[in-house]
Each structure stands twice: as C-alpha cells, then as structure tokens.
Amino acid sequence: MTPAVTGPRNSPAPGDGPVVSYESGQREVFCGLTGIIWLHRKIQDAFFLVVGSRTCAHLIQSAAGVMIFAEPRFATAIIEERDLAGLADVNDELDRVVTRLLERRPDIRLLFLVGSCPSEVIKLDLARAATRLSRRVSPEVRILSYSGSGIETTFTQGEDACLASLVPELPDAAADVPPALLVVGALADVVEDQFGRLFRQLGISPVSFLPARRAADLPAIGPKTRFILAQPFLTDTAKALERRGAVRIPAPFPIGVEGTTQWLAAAAAAWNVDAALFDSVTAISRERARRALARYQGELRDKRVFFFPDSQLEVPLARFLSRELAMRLVEVGTPYLNRHLMALELDLLPPGTAVIEGQHVDNQLDRCRAAKPDLVVCGLGLANPLEAEGMTTKWSIELIFTPIQGYEQAADLAELFARPLQRRLKLSA
Ligand code: SF4
Numbered sequence: 001m002t003p004a005v006t007g008p009r010n011s012p013a014p015g016d017g018p019v020v021s022y023e024s025g026q027r028e029v030f031c032g033l034t035g036i037i038w039l040h041r042k043i044q045d046a047f048f049l050v051v052g053s054r055t056c057a058h059l060i061q062s063a064a065g066v067m068i069f070a071e072p073r074f075a076t077a078i079i080e081e082r083d084l085a086g087l088a089d090v091n092d093e094l095d096r097v098v099t100r101l102l103e104r105r106p107d108i109r110l111l112f113l114v115g116s117c118p119s120e121v122i123k124l125d126l127a128r129a130a131t132r133l134s135r136r137v138s139p140e141v142r143i144l145s146y147s148g149s150g151i152e153t154t155f156t157q158g159e160d161a162c163l164a165s166l167v168p169e170l171p172d173a174a175a176d177v178p179p180a181l182l183v184v185g186a187l188a189d190v191v192e193d194q195f196g197r198l199f200r201q202l203g204i205s206p207v208s209f210l211p212a213r214r215a216a217d218l219p220a221i222g223p224k225t226r227f228i229l230a231q232p233f234l235t236d237t238a239k240a241l242e243r244r245g246a247v248r249i250p251a252p253f254p255i256g257v258e259g260t261t262q263w264l265a266a267a268a269a270a271w272n273v274d275a276a277l278f279d280s281v282t283a284i285s286r287e288r289a290r291r292a293l294a295r296y297q298g299e300l301r302d303k304r305v306f307f308f309p310d311s312q313l314e315v316p317l318a319r320f321l322s323r324e325l326a327m328r329l330v331e332v333g334t335p336y337l338n339r340h341l342m343a344l345e346l347d348l349l350p351p352g353t354a355v356i357e358g359q360h361v362d363n364q365l366d367r368c369r370a371a372k373p374d375l376v377v378c379g380l381g382l383a384n385p386l387e388a389e390g391m392t393t394k395w396s397i398e399l400i401f402t403p404i405q406g407y408e409q410a411a412d413l414a415e416l417f418a419r420p421l422q423r424r425l426k427l428s429a
Helices: 032-042 054-064 090-104 117-121 126-137 157-169 189-202 235-243 256-270 275-300 314-325 343-348 361-371 380-388 410-428
Strands: 019-024 046-052 074-078 110-115 142-147 180-184 207-210 225-229 304-307 328-334 354-359 375-378 393-395
Touching (some): 032 054, 046 117, 054 074, 090 110, 110 126, 110 157, 126 142, 142 157, 180 189, 189 275, 225 256, 275 314, 314 343, 393 410
Parallel strands (some): 019 354, 046 110, 180 207, 304 328, 304 375, 328 354
8 A cells, every 4th residue: 555645735635545745844853962862871882972062962961861970971072163163173183082082981892973063064074083093993992973963854863873884884694694683773672682582482593683782792794684673763774784785674663562563473474484383472472462551542542642743753653552542643743754664554554644744843833733632742842832732742752762662561652642641630630
C-alpha cells in the first residue's frame, strides 16, 4: 500500500492509507547535540567533545542533568570571539584541548569531535581535524567527527550522524563467515539484553549491536551482514551500512506488542526460523505484554492524541497508540519522513490518518487548539505554554530517554501516555 502524498497541507481524506503532506515554516525542536545525552551512557568508553559556543555547553549541561560526582564523558570546547574573528588558529586551539583531554583522561578509547552551529558557521573542518589528531593517538584512541548542529536538523539526527560516522570504522567481515545479524540503534542495555536473549532462543546467531557498549567491540560487516533498525531515525546510518554491502531487513519498529512481534518475525524470516519455534519462543512474552497493556486500554481508549514533530518516533508511536490502545489520531507530525524506512509503519496506520512532515509551528498550534485533543505529544518548548492553555501534554524527549522497545516495556510505554491524563484528572477533581 502506498500512502497518498500531497503538497501543502491537505485535509485527511478517507482512503487506503494515511494522507501524508508536507509543510515548512518555523520549527520548535532541539538540535542534534541532544543525542550525546543517551549516547555517552551507551558507549561506555567514548567521550563527546562538542566544538561550539557557550549556548551549546549550557544545552548539554542542563539537558544531561548534573553529574557532580561523576567524571562526565562530554564537554564543550568553546569557540571564543577571537576564534570567530579569525584572530586565533582554531585548529591549533582544538589540538591543544584534545591533547590535554587525552592526557587527563587515559580511559577514553573513542573521541567524537561534535560539530555545532558555530563550528559550521566558521567552516571548521572537524573531519580533517579528527584525521590529523587520530594519526597522533591511534591505535590507543580513535577520533571521529560528526555534526550535531541545529541548522536544519532535529535532535535524534545526532544519533544518526554519530552512528554513520562509526560505519567506516567497522572491520570487514571475512568472506567465509556465516550470515550475521546487526541490530542498529542505541537501545537501553536492559532492552538490548532482552532482544539478545530472544534472538538466541530463535537460533539467530551471531548477533551484534551498533553502537556497541565498548569502543573496541565494533562489529565486523560485509555482504553477509543483515541489519535491522531498532530506531526509525537512522537514514544516513542505513545508507552507510548498505554502501558497505550490508542488507537491511525491512520491518516495523519494535514498539508495542505488535511492532515487537513483527520486528522479531522479520529477522526470523531472514534466518528461515520455523513458525512453530517462533511462536513458542515469543508466546509467553507476547501474552504477558498483552495482559499488562490491557490495564491501560480502558483509560486510553478513544482519547484523541495530537503529535507535534519532534523525535521522529511519532509514526511508530501513533501506530501503537491507535492499534493497541484504540486511541484516535488527530494529527501525526514528524520532522522528517523517510517513506522507504517507514513504509511498513505507514501501512499500519488507520486509513485517512493525517501525517504531516516538517513543521510550521504557528499553523500547527492553530490546528491543535481547534481540535482540542485529549493529549498533545510535543517538545519541551511547547509543553508548558500548552499546559497553561489547559491542554494535557507528554514530552516527546522522555520517550527517547526511557526504555520503550520490546515486550517487557510495552505497558510502561502505555503508562507514559496514561500518566499525564491521570494527572490532569486529579488536578481537575
Ligand atoms: S548546536 Fe546550534 S542549536 Fe545546538 S545548542 Fe549549539 S548553537 Fe544551539
């Protein structure tokens, strides 16, 4: 099924699939630096050095919370005014900062130089800086670069750019090895362990994850690698893997019981896993997850939900809310829509669902106010003003920080949507 694609915003019309339209204008999203907050926890011996301004430093510091007692694994090399004015050689300064950092922190095995709006504006070539610095410190330390700039990007693209920068570093798989599965996208360790267990029980092996928890554990890759995306926002990473010969397994994303089952089933089909074995391995988890989800079906059924574009998780989340919790989708905004990676998800949305790619925040606010949804999923910047207007909101960034993928997390995910409604009920009681 192919979704209808329209030009500027159209009203959703009943049809075979969702109605996808595009709009542009002012956007309200975090920048790609935000990804550092979950990536630095995932890759345990990596360090993220943002090359940016004081604003970038404040964003990372406040978004990551205060790590007073821990040695943080991110920092900002601040581009000062004299750098911007061309009075100092920024590359020399950067070399000095990196040298000092590596002397002070011998535990760092992988250093990311993360570009920002200011480093892009002054056209600082961080890729070249990473190559130059790598020559001095490899093989002990690997230095890579990617951009987290907020110019025309949204916050989950930071992870995409980071993982795409890792792909050229992956070793070549030997020609005589058996096919291997690569799960792509940062997952909470607990979710990764659950999926690893299920794949083992299904007889799918070897399985590795990108990013790996340790810098030295980069998975080998080649034409026999089959990869499956665990996150929907990894367009560049998927392309980079395909350039290395790896083949993507198309699947919906592992959100909710249905998404998780179809995701696992897609991998199982690629390994010719027997249907009876698949059923026996997944049956107990599926049933337990369905029972746990049922607790939230009463309170979420028929509630109307409106998504502002933010995390790029909007389409799979909307599919989960409508199909497993019977919520009604007023509008599903998403900053970017990769129709190729998202095709199976779009097919699962109710006919006529309005999917809006891009953002014109004023128009969207008007539509949201007119629709008076029961729940608005949006970024932090919009949540407080909308709450003040009496709407009930859910911060979309929380859905990135919280483990939500897999069977065991399906009910927790439903609870994340039920909680703001419960809170609003208590406040109005
Ligand atoms: S990268 Fe750009 S958008 Fe992000 S904090 Fe720095 S200046 Fe702001």
